[in-house]
Amino acid sequence: MKQTVVTKHRDHIPLAVGTILFTVFALSLGDALIKQSSSTFVIWQIFVIRSLMAVPFLVGYLALMSPGSFKRGDAMGWTALRSFLLVGMWISYYLSLPHLTLSVAAATYYTLPIFIALFSAALTRTSLGIRGCFAIGLGFVGVLLILRPNAGNFNFYAFLPLLSAMLYAVAMILTRTKCRAVHPIKLSLALNCAFILVGGGAAAGISMLSDDMRHGFLLAPWRDMTVGDVGTMGMLAASILIGSIGAAIAYQKGPSVMIGTFDFAYVGFSFIWGVVFFSETPDALSLTGIMMIVVAGVLSLRSQPNASS
Template sequence: MKASHPALPDNTRLAVFVIVVTVFALALGDAVIKGLSADFTLWQIFTIRSLLVLPVLFVIIRLRRRAVSIWPHQPVWTILRSVLLTLMWVTYYVALPHVDLSIAAAAYYTSPLFITLFAGYFLGDRVGRSGWAGVVLGFVGMWLILQPEAEGFNGFTLLPLLAAVLYALAMILTRSHCRTENVLVLSAWLNLSMLFAGALVSGFLVVFGLVGDGSGDQTFLWGPWTDMGPIEWGTLGLLSVAIIVGSVGAAIAYQVGHSSTVATFDFAYVAFAAIWGFVLFQEELNLRALTGIVLIVCAGILAVHRSAQSNRSQ
C-alpha cells in the first residue's frame, strides 16, 4: 500500500485516527452540554464531571508513568494555565445555549490565528506572509459569521471568540513555561481548577441567595443543582468519558504524529459540531455562515502549517 506522504512516520495514520476520534467525542460532549443547558447549571456540570474524571486521570498517570508526580514542576504557571483554560471553557459553554454549535465551534477555532499573533508579540516568532494571510483570511471568515452590521447581531457569538483568545494565551504559556510538564498532569490540574470553580461558584450562589428558581434563560448560570437520577448520572458519565478521551487522545495524537498534520485534522471538530448541531438541534447554516466557516478552517490550517515550517527552520 502506497503512502501519500512517504516522509511522514509510520504512526501518522494512528495519530490522525486518534485525533479524529478525539474531536468526535469532544464535539458530542459539547453538544450534550448545549442540550443540558436548560436543565443543568454549568457549575454542577463542572463539579461532578471533574469529580468523575480526576480519579481516572490519576490512575492513568500511575499506570503509564509511575515515577511521575501529580505536583507540577512549575506550579504557579501550571495553575495560571489551568485558570485560563477554565475561563475559556466557561465563556465557550455560556455561549452554547444562545449560539448554533457550528458557529461557536468555528469562532473557537480561530485560536490558531491568535496563537500566531501572540507568538509573534510575546515570544518573538516571525509571523511571515503566510501567517498574516491566514490571520486576514480568518478574520474575514469571522466577520461573515458574526455579521456585526446586521440589526439582529447576537452578542453571544463574541464569547467563543473570547474563548479562542484565552486558549491561545494558555497555549503560549504552555510553550514558554510548561513545556516540561507531563500532559496528563496538566489535564489533572485543569480538572482540579474546574472542580474548584464549580464548587466555589455554587457555594457563592447558595450563601448569598442568588440561586434562581430554575426557570428562564439563566438556568445554566444561576439555576439550582438538578436532582441526580440514573439518566443524569449516565449523561454526566458520558461527558466525563468525552473529556478523558479529549485529554488522553489529544496527548497521544500529538506524541505519535507530526503536530502540523494532527492540528490539520483537529479542525474536524468544526465539521462534527455542524453535524451534531443539525442532528440534535436542527441547526442549518446559510451560505454566508458556511463560507465564513470554510475560510476560518482554511486560515487555521494555513496558520498551523506556517508554525510547523517556522519550527523546522529554527
C-alpha cells in the same frame, strides 16, 4: 569533567494525528451534549460532577502506572496556569452554546490558529509575513460572514468563542513550550481539579444570591439528578477525559502546525452533531464563512515562525 545529558523529546506523528482526530470527535460530541443539557443543568454542576467522575480514573492510573509522577514537581506553576486558562476557555465556549448554533460556535472558536500564529509571532518577535497577514484578514471576513453583527441583532454571546480561542491558543503554546515533559495524565488531573475548584467556588457564591437572581445556565441552583442524568454526566466525564488527555498527547508528540490543522476536524464533527441533535442547517453565507475560517486557520498555522516545532 562530567557532561550534562539533554533529553530530547521526539515527535510521533501518526500517534499525534490519530489522537487529535479521536479527541475532537469526543469533545465535539460532549459539547453537543452540553448544549442539549444547558436548559437542565447549571454550568458549574456539570464542571464539578463530570470531573469528580473523572478524577478517580486519573489518580488510579497514575498510582498504578506512574507512581513516581506524584513526587515530581513537573512545572507545577505552568501546569496550574495552563489548567485555569483551559477552564476559562470552556466557560466562555459553553456559555455561548445555548445562544448559537453548534456549527457557528465551533467555526468562530476555530479562529484559534490565527491567535496561535499571532501569539507565537509576538513571543518570537518575528513577522507573520504576507501569508500570515492574508490569513488573519480572511479569518476576520469569515467571522463577519457567520456572525453578521449589526446594531439590530448584536449578540454578545457570539464573541465568547473568540475569547475561548485566545485562551486555548495560549494554553496549547504552554503545553508545547513549558509542559512538554509533564505526563499527559497529570495534565488532565490538574485540569479536572481546576474544574472542581472553580465550579465549587462558583456554586458557593451563587448559593448566597437571592432566589430571583438564581436562574439560567450561569446562575441557576444545582438540580437533583435522575439515573439518566448520571448517565449523561458519565458521558461528559468520558469526553473531558479523552479531550484533556488527547490534546496534551497530540501537542506534545506532534508539531503545533500539523496538529492544529487536523484539529479543524472539530468543525466538521460539530456540523454533523448540529444536524443530528438540533436539526441545524447553516445558510450559504455561514457555510462560506466557516470555510474561510478553516482555510485561514490552516494558512495561519503554516505561517508561524517555528511551524515545525
